[in-house]
Structures are given as C-alpha cells and as structure tokens.
Amino acid sequence: xxxxxxxxxxxxxxxxxxxxxxxxxxxxxxxxxxxxxxxxxxxxxxxxxxxxxxxxxxxxxxxxxxxxxxxxxxxxxxxxxxxxxxxxxxxxxxxxxxxxxxxxxxxxxxxxxxxxxxxxxxxxxxxxxxxxxxxxxxxxxxxxxxxxxxxxxxxxxxxxxxxxxxxxxxxxxxxxxxxxxxxxxxxxxxxxxxxxxxxxxxxxxxxxxxxxxxxxxxxxxxxxxxxxxxxxxxxxxxxxxxxxxxxxxxxxxx
Amino acid sequence: xxxxxxxxxxxxxxxxxxxxxxxxxxxxxxxxxxxxxxxxxxxxxxxxxxxxxxxxxxxxxxxxxxxxxxxxxxxxxxxxxxxxxxxxxxxxxxxxxxxxxxxxxxxxxxxxxxxxxxxxxxxxxxxxxxxxxxxxxxxxxxxxxxxxxxxxxxxxxxxxxxxxxxxxxxxxxxxxxxxxxxxxxxxxxxxxxxxxxxxxxxxxxxxxxxxxxxxxxxxxxxxxxxxxxxxxxxxxxxxxxxxxxxxxxxxxxxxxxxxxxxxxxxxxxxxxxxxxxxxxxxxxxxxxxxxxxxxxxxxxxxxxxxxxxxxxxxxxxxxxxxxxxxxxxxxxxxxxxxxxxxxxxxxxxxxxxxxxxxxxxxxxxxxxxxxxxxxxxxxxxxxxxxxxxxxxxxxxxxxxxxxxxxxxxxxxxxxxxxxx
Numbered sequence: 303x304x305x306x307x308x309x310x311x312x313x314x315x316x317x318x319x320x321x322x323x324x325x326x327x328x329x330x331x332x333x334x335x336x337x338x339x340x341x342x343x344x345x346x347x348x349x350x351x352x353x354x355x356x357x358x359x360x361x362x363x364x365x366x367x368x369x370x371x372x373x374x375x376x377x378x379x380x381x382x383x384x385x386x387x388x389x390x391x392x393x394x395x396x397x398x399x400x401x402x403x404x405x406x407x408x409x410x411x412x413x414x415x416x417x418x419x420x421x422x423x424x425x426x427x428x429x430x431x432x433x434x435x436x437x438x439x440x441x442x443x444x445x446x447x448x449x450x451x452x453x454x455x456x457x458x459x460x461x462x463x464x465x466x467x468x469x470x471x472x473x474x475x476x477x478x479x480x481x482x483x484x485x486x487x488x489x490x491x492x493x494x495x496x497x498x499x500x501x502x503x504x505x506x507x508x509x510x511x512x513x514x515x516x517x518x519x520x521x522x523x524x525x526x527x528x529x530x531x532x533x534x535x536x537x538x539x540x541x542x543x544x545x546x547x548x549x550x551x552x553x554x555x556x
Numbered sequence: 557x558x559x560x561x562x563x564x565x566x567x568x569x570x571x572x573x574x575x576x577x578x579x580x581x582x583x584x585x586x587x588x589x590x591x592x593x594x595x596x597x598x599x600x601x602x603x604x605x606x607x608x609x610x611x612x613x614x615x616x617x618x619x620x621x622x623x624x625x626x627x628x629x630x631x632x633x634x635x636x637x638x639x640x641x642x643x644x645x646x647x648x649x650x651x652x653x654x655x656x657x658x659x660x661x662x663x664x665x666x667x668x669x670x671x672x673x674x675x676x677x678x679x680x681x682x683x684x685x686x687x688x689x690x691x692x693x694x695x696x697x698x699x700x701x702x703x704x705x706x707x708x709x710x711x712x713x714x715x716x717x718x719x720x721x722x723x724x725x726x727x728x729x730x731x732x733x734x735x736x737x738x739x740x741x742x743x744x745x746x747x748x749x750x751x752x753x754x755x756x757x758x759x760x761x762x763x764x765x766x767x768x769x770x771x772x773x774x775x776x777x778x779x780x781x782x783x784x785x786x787x788x789x790x791x792x793x794x795x796x797x798x799x800x801x802x803x804x805x806x807x808x809x810x811x812x813x814x815x816x817x818x819x820x821x822x823x824x825x826x827x828x829x830x831x832x833x834x835x836x837x838x839x840x841x842x843x844x845x846x847x848x849x850x851x852x853x854x855x856x857x858x859x860x861x862x863x864x865x866x867x868x869x870x871x872x873x874x875x876x877x878x879x880x881x882x883x884x885x886x887x888x889x890x891x892x893x894x895x896x897x898x899x900x901x902x903x904x905x906x907x908x909x910x911x912x913x914x915x916x917x918x919x920x921x922x923x924x925x926x927x928x929x930x931x932x933x934x935x936x937x938x939x940x941x942x943x944x945x946x947x948x949x950x951x952x953x954x955x956x957x958x959x960x961x962x963x964x965x966x967x968x969x970x971x972x973x974x975x976x
Contacts, residue, residue, distance in 0.1 A: 496609065
C-alpha cells in the first residue's frame with residue numbers, strides 16, 4: 303500500500319464571480335471577492351480520498367501556499383476527507399508573484415520531506431490557467447508524470463493513467479513515485495457533509511515557510527499589465543454565400 | 557484585509573461553541589484582539605463552511621426537483637435521504653449518536669439556505685432539528701436516546717402532533733386522551749395539520765392523561781409509526797409548501813407503554829411551549845431564506861429586462877421599492893440571527909424569538925408579492941419560480957404560532973417589563 307499522497311490545493315476567485323480588472327491595470331480585484339478551492343484541485347482531493355477509502359493509500363496530505371486565508375481552503379480539503387494539512391506561508395510581494403515555478407519547488411521539497419509516493423494536482427488553476435505546476439514538479443523530482451488524467455488506477459507499484467489528449471484518450475503506465483494532474487472527468491467531487499466539517503476542525507494543519515524548505519521564491523516572471531479582453535464587436539448578417547465571400551474578402555480575411 | 561482580521565479574532569471567541577456560557581463570552585472577548593463587538597453577521601469558520609456546503613448541495617441536489625415536488629404535492633425520497641447523508645437532520649445531535657454535533661445557530665443557517673431553494677424541504681429539516689431532536693435530547697431518558705436519536709440522525713423522520721381540528725391556537729384545549737392501564741396508556745383521539753406525517757417513523761403526540769386537571773394533564777408520548785390503531789389520513793391539498801405532507805391523524809385505541817412517555821406525565825404543556833420558543837426561530841429562518849431566495853431570483857431579472865430604452869431596475873420607482881424590500885430583509889435577518897445567538901448564549905430570548913418569527917413571515921409576504929410585480933407577467937406563470945415563493949410564504953404567518961399569538965406573547969412580556 304502506498305504510504306502517502308500529497309494533494310496541492312489552490313485558493314482562487316470563485317468561478318461564478320464576475321472578474322473586474324483593477325483601475326491601475328496591475329491585476330484583478332480580489333478584496334472582498336468570494337474565493338474558493340480551484341475546481342480542478344477539488345477533483346484532485348476527491349481522487350486522493352477515494353484512493354484512501356479503497357485502502358490503496360494510507361494518508362492524504364493537503365498542501366496550500368499563500369497567506370492566512372488559504373487555511374480555509376485546506377480546511378475544505380480536510381472536510382472532504384484529507385487527513386492533515388500543510389500551510390506554506392507566502393504573503394505580500396512573494397504572494398503577488400507566486401507562480402508554478404515556486405510552487406513546484408515547494409511541492410518537490412515537501413514530497414521528499416513527507417516521503418510521498420504520489421502527488422495529485424489539478425491540471426491548472428482557473429485564475430492563471432498556467433497548466434505548469436504538475437509538469438514542473440515532476441521534472442524537479444525526476445518523477446514520471448500522468449497529466450490530464452480522466453482515470454487513475456494503482457496497480458501494485460505502478461500507476462495506470464488514462465489521459466485526455468487532443469486525439470482522444472491515451473493510456474499510459476508509470477512507475478511510482480509519480481505526479482498526476484486531474485482533468486475534469488476524473489471524478490465528481492463530494493460535498494463536505496456537516497459531520498465531516500465538524501471532524502475537520504480537529505485535524506492538524508502544520509505551518510511552515512518556503513525558507514524552511516530551502517526554496518528560493520524569486521519570480522522569473524514579471525506581470526507588466528492586465529487588461530480586460532476587448533469588447534466583442536457586433537457581427538454582421540449576410541443574405542447569401544456570395545455576400546459572405548465578398549465581405550470576407552473586403553475584410554482581408556481571405 | 558481588516559475584515560478578515562476581525563473574523564479571525566472573533567473566531568478565537570467562538571470556538572468551541574458547545575461549551576459556551578455567558579461568563580465564557582466575557583472572558584473570551586477580553587482576550588480578543590479584534591473589536592469587542594463584531595457585527596451580528598459574523599460567523600465562525602465552521603458556520604461559514606456549513607453554509608457554503610449546504611448552499612452548494614441545495615443548488616445541485618434539491619433545486620432540480622423543486623418544481624416537480626410542488627406539482628405532485630410529494631417530497632422526493634432521494635431528496636430526503638440526501639438530507640440525512642449530508643448530516644442535516646441531526647445537526648445538534650451528538651456524534652456519539654451519529655449526529656453532526658454542531659450548534660443551534662448552524663441549524664438556523666442550514667434552514668435558511670435550504671429555504672432559499674425550497675421552503676418545503678426547509679420545514680422538514682426545521683421540524684426535525686428544532687422540535688423533534690431538541691425534545692428528545694433535552695427530555696429523553698438514556699434508553700429513549702439510545703433507541704431513537706441515532707435513527708433520527710441517520711434515516712428516520714419525526715413528526716410533532718399537537719394541533720387538532722378543535723384546537724389550534726388554543727392548543728391546550730386538546731381533546732386527545734390517554735387512559736392509564738397498569739404500565740401502558742391507551743390513546744384515543746385525532747390530530748390535524750401534522751407536518752412530515754407521511755414520512756415520519758416516530759410521532760411525538762401530545763395527549764391528555766388527566767382531563768380533570770385541564771392542561772396540566774397533557775403528556776408527551778413517543779408513538780412509533782407502525783403502532784396498531786394509528787391511522788395517517790389523506791394529506792391536505794394546500795396552497796403552498798405542497799411538497800411537505802400535512803395530514804390528519806387518528807388514534808384508535810393506540811397502546812403506548814409508559815416507558816415511551818417523554819419527560820413527566822402532565823408536563824407536556826411546558827415542554828411544548830419551551831420547544832416552540834426555539835422552533836419559532838427556525839421558522840423565522842425559513843421565512844428569511846424564502847424571501848431572500850425569491851429576491852435573488854427577481855433582482856437579476858430587473859437588471860436584464862429593458863423597457864422604454866432602459867433597464868427596469870433603473871426606474872426610480874423600482875429602485876425605491878427594491879431598496880425598501882432589501883431593508884426589510886436585512887432587518888428580518890438581524891432579528892433572526894440575534895434571537896438565535898441569544899438562545900445559544902443562554903440569555904432570555906422568548907420576546908426576540910416571537911419578534912423574529914412575526915417579522916420574518918411578514919417580510920416574506922411583502923417580498924414575494926413585490927417580486928411578482930417586478931417580474932411582471934412572467935412572475936405570474938409557473939415557468940418561473942417566483943409564484944411558488946408567493947404561495948409558500950403565506951403559511952409563515954399561521955403555523956407554529958399565528959401572528960396574533962406572537963403579538964399577544966410579546967405584549968405579555970412587555971407588560972411584565974414595565975411592572976414597577
């Protein structure tokens with residue numbers, strides 16, 4: 303039985319919120335805005351908890367990087383069934399410039415420290431859509447990776463992953479330890495039931511800093527400007543195919 | 557950021573909820589690093605998580621069934637079992653009995669969130685938590701608790717039977733009798749307007765064991781659903797809350813062992829009053845959720861609907877009405893939450909509970925009526941959820957103590973307050 307699964311969970315602006323760009327174009331408005339766990343991270347937690355329920359793993363550890371508020375996100379993972387949490391404190395400028403590179407360094411360091419043999423992450427976060435953390439973490443650890451997983455099966459010391467790719471589905475077999483990133487159809491996450499929310503209060507969340515893990519938080523990326531997408535222009539209706547072709551030619555499209 | 561700091565400091569004061577007393581609050585707040593008196597709408601992390609979980613659950617697992625349940629006048633069994641699964645039917649029951657082990661205020665938040673989606677489902681949850689579970693937890697013998705609490709938390713619905721055809725507001729003039737024979741009682745009579753009757757596994761029945769003593773003979777009996785002589789009549793065809801089964805009951809020589817008496821003989825009237833005081837806050841939460849849910853559906857429509865070249869929301873007449881209703885909602889919320897916090901703090905809360913129930917049910921009536929008007933023609937059709945809220949709200953001013961009873965109770969307390 304695999305000892306430990308590490309699951310990364312990210313606190314992001316809730317998917318239903320209407321995003322507004324800050325007047326100074328340095329980012330989006332986050333103050334007073336509803337936040338929740340990244341939906342792909344929920345799927346990752348659900349998969350890890352299911353593995354534990356099938357007794358294929360012994361312990362699920364939920365990790366999040368960020369300021370004090372991310373503890374809510376970790377607590378949600380605990381309410382879904384994770385055993386304990388780790389809060390890596392990152393705040394201020396470091397948090398503003400926090401990206402996949404730093405997070406993957408943190409996760410790699412934690413995986414070694416916690417002797418995890420499986421890391422499950424969401425395939426990407428809905429705020430930056432980077433789709434990099436899983437891949438970078440695997441590379442830093444020199445572990446195989448199964449990304450865009452729509453199915454995950456542990457077979458002894460190997461992991462079978464069905465990946466959703468452009469051409470359809472690809473099935474691969476990886477030797478543990480591995481990094482897997484969850485895609486939409488991997489599972490449907492459970493609701494935290496009220497009794498589990500109560501139980502989560504007693505579960506431990508450890509605190510640490512990136513420095514404790516020897517991680518350099520310098521960002522190699524600088525955000526220059528954030529703008530709203532351009533307003534959609536109204537379309538034009540045409541009567542016939544000839545009209546369509548001539549209009550496209552006029553607009554220089556063909 | 558400041559708000560989060562306040563919330564965190566208040567969290568220090570709020571955990572653990574179950575062992576709070578009035579003196580604890582003073583001591584805890586003395587250590588508090590945030591403001592001494594946080595706003596009423598401040599919640600512990602646990603309460604916030606519960607509210608979010610129930611909101612999500614209600615939207616995904618209850619909302620799709622609401623219209624059909626209303627039309628068929630029947631509660632979907634899937635919905636009821638999912639309520640149990642989520643731990644929503646035993647919120648205050650201890651974990652040793654399979655319950656959630658949370659607080660009264662959490663129940664209030666749960667009822668409010670459920671009512672935003674379906675007030676019928678909310679009332680099922682409200683009766684279970686604020687009436688049935690409370691009575692059993694406060695009055696049950698160890699044997700009764702062992703026998704019933706775990707079922708109530710995991711799969712069994714309970715019903716509370718007080719009203720009769722001849723006694724509604726005048727509850728204690730009830731005529732159902734319980735005659736003692738050795739170590740058991742024989743119950744004869746009938747009850748009316750019993751909610752959850754079709755789904756219930758146990759009935760808490762108020763019957764008079766000593767009519768010569770008047771209301772001091774009223775006793776509470778735990779009657780199991782399959783007891784011989786207990787007949788559940790045809791459910792009422794109601795204006796609103798249609799998915800909640802409301803049935804008459806007849807007791808034809810129903811035999812109940814004396815060990816199924818809850819509390820003491822002749823004390824039933826006291827238990828009923830005591831429990832209804834808390835139940836009142838539950839109904840306030842239901843009406844609050846109903847009104848808010850209706851409002852949340854109507855306002856977006858006013859922002860989309862364009863007439864005379866602008867959104868109908870932009871007409872001053874509409875804005876004033878909407879702002880007025882929003883104010884009433886806020887007031888109802890504060891009354892309800894404060895009554896709940898007072899009860900939890902072990903302070904007197906009866907007057908405030910009456911005020912909350914009375915006010916919230918009036919606000920629900922106002923809100924739903926206005927929302928139909930704001931939606932215009934579509935508000936009047938069954939294709940939109942608004943008209944259901946309008947029908948559902950009316951019972952709020954009637955059940956668990958009519959508005960007139962609430963006002964009379966408040967007046968009595970005010971009378972006492974001014975006794976010099």
